[in-house]
Amino acid sequence: MRPLPGFNLHRPTSLGEALELMGALKSVKPIAGGTDLLPLMRDRAITVEDIVDIRGLHELKGITVEDGTLRIGALTTLTEVLESPLVAEKASVLREAVGHIGSVQTRNQGTLAGNICNASPAADSAPALMVIGAQARVSSARGVRRVPVEELFAGPKMNSLGKDELVTEILIPELPSGSGAAFEKLGRRRGITLAVVNAAAYLAMDGKKCVDARIALGAIAATPIRLPEVEAAYKGRELTPEAIEESSRACYSLVNPVDDVRASADYRREMACVLVKRAIVKAHARAGGGQ
Amino acid sequence: MMVDFVLNGRAVSCDAPANILLLDLLRSELGVLSVKRGCEQGECGACTVLLGGRPVNSCMILAARVEGRSVTTIEGLRDEPIMVALRKAFMEGGAVQCGFCTPGMLISAYALLRDNPSPTPHEAKTAIEGNICRCTGYALPLEAILKAAEMTPAE
Missing domain, CATH: 3.30.465.10 (Uridine Diphospho-n-acetylenolpyruvylglucosamine Reductase; domain 3)
Incomplete structure (x- = not known):
């Protein structure tokens, strides 16, 4: 058992009071659920003198x-x-x-x-x-x-x-009719696991033509990323299975993931292509499948 | 700081420094030993309690933040028909080996059956995804949860 380091716990009851505290205190973090913050504090990855508990802020x-x-x-x-x-x-x-x-x-x-x-x-x-x-x-x-x-x-x-x-x-924002989005995740197992790669896709269709596309990948770079090159490749096109296959393969050379305990960089690259393709296919169907 | 909350239906009042976790308050100050210290990083579920009726990991909660709220452990559910059925199904089905994960798993299973009296096997699996068991391989606990659902009288 390793106790948390000491800190002052503040419990404001309004947003104004909380923001004033956050502004005035030098070494401060807000806490809501705490499920990410507390392990980091116990491991001394984060040290703070003051914690502002925002649970009392009903406006949130x-x-x-x-x-x-x-x-x-x-x-x-x-x-x-x-x-x-x-x-x-x-x-x-x-x-x-x-x-x-x-x-x-x-x-x-x-x-x-x-x-x-x-x-x-x-x-x-x-x-x-x-x-x-x-x-x-x-x-x-x-x-x-x-x-x-x-x-x-x-x-x-x-x-x-x-x-x-x-x-x-x-x-x-409100999503237009004729649009659809989907999320895909690959983990080492199904439950309580960090993503090896995750992906989401959004498509807006005008009949068979794709008028807007957004694609994002996670666990593949220092932050989750958008893929503007792949998005551009979809826009204005008819999304045939061949077009989806070709453009999702393009992810391979666009990402530069790391090797770590969960997966190798090369496996992540391959899986990024697979997850983007799956997300696009699902989003396409949800957007009306080009009907 | 003083923290007042409801533990297993009874009002309690304790002095809890800001950096004390609910897990430690329950075990060290209040003697509730069914709540197990496992991974201490919100992964294993051995310290699961109900907070406001929902299963949470008590190692991930500052004790001072349960002020005014309701905390329930298996001690507080002893006579609840769903818990009686779960206990019987776990014992008769041999769903317990070392028993360390059992209190947390029973809390998760209780919350499942309370909200969903006839879960599918998949729903039962999801309900205990946050309760790691290193002995049973989950097959017998899952069977026991589904068995308990059949045994619990419909209200």
Whole structure:
């Protein structure tokens, strides 16, 4: 048993109070679910003097739709995302990805915003959020800004937030009709596992022609990445099985993964092609299959 | 700091430094020894408790943050019909070997059957994905959970 290092725990009851604390304290981290933060603290990978518990901030709770935008408060647990009829209806690809994160216990405690802010290159929610154009609403005592989810990732386990900033909600735009998205993950096993590679694809179709495509891969680089070259290859084309095969093979030379305990770089490259192809095929069918 | 919460239906009040985990508060201060210390990194599920009715790993929760909430361990579910059925099915089915994972697995299985009285084998598997067992190979615990579902009287 190795105890956590000591720290001061602050429990603000409003967002304003929390942001003031985050601004004033020198060595500070917010805690929501804590499932990523606490192991890092125990391993001394992170040392902080102050922790701001954001659970008392009622304005960060709940899932709503406003003017077509799906808003997921930063305190929303992964289980709440999975069980939300609004998420199932408006962002089913996110639901699909979140089902792969951790275990029941982790999903009951951990939050969607936390999965992003932890900035693991293998975060399963990231590719899904990236392909549907999700943004984070980021607040500090200095003001509020909106950041595309991919820009929150700065490096392995490093987010791009200032130490005084807090993600307050995840915003997902309304997806046009005739569009579809899908998530695929390869792990060493099915349950409670980190991705060897994960992928998400989004397609918007006009009849048989693809008018918009977004593809994201995780666990393949220092951050989850988009594949603009492959996206461009799909746009304006009819997505025949041959076209899908050819363009997903192009992933092989576009990614530069690492060798690690979970897989070799070469295996990851091969699997990136396979997962992108599977995600595209599924997204294509969900977008109406070019009918 | 003082933390007041409900443990197995009874109000408790303890002094808990900020860096104390719920796991340690339960075991060391409150003597709840069914909650096992396993991996201490939220992977193995041996320390699973119900927090507000949902299974969570108590090694991943600061004790001070359960203020005002309800924590349940198998001690608090002794007479619950679903737990009685699970216990019987686990014992009769030989679903226990060393027993270290059993309390956590029973908590996960209890939450499953409470919310979903007739789970499919896949749903049962998913429910215990966060409970690692190094002895049984999961086949007998899964059988026992499905058996308990059949035994539990419909409400």
